[in-house]
Amino acid sequence: MSNAQHVIPPYGVAIQSAISEGKLPQMKALLAKRDPSKNEPKELHHAYEQLAKEVARLERH
Numbered sequence: 001m002s003n004a005q006h007v008i009p010p011y012g013v014a015i016q017s018a019i020s021e022g023k024l025p026q027m028k029a030l031l032a033k034r035d036p037s038k039n040e041p042k043e044l045h046h047a048y049e050q051l052a053k054e055v056a057r058l059e060r061h
Contacts, residue, residue, distance in 0.1 A: 011030065011033070011044075012043060012044050012047050014026075014030060015027075015030055015047040015048065015050070015051050016047065018030055018051070019050060019051060019054050022058070024055065024058050024059075027051055027054060027055050027058075028055060030051060031048070031051055031052060031055060034048055
């Protein structure tokens with residue numbers, strides 16, 4: 001039996017927090033820590049995509 005659990009890594013929470021607080025420097029720091037060579041859980045991949053979109057949106061303004 002597989003004990004598969006859908007757990008968002010702690011930095012997933014940090015990503016959501018940075019987005020909700022609108023902290024651009026923190027968002028950029030989190031993006032810089034992303035390792036694209038690693039296989040990310042789907043939830044984390046989605047969080048990073050949201051983060052990148054929010055950074056782009058804030059930088060346009």
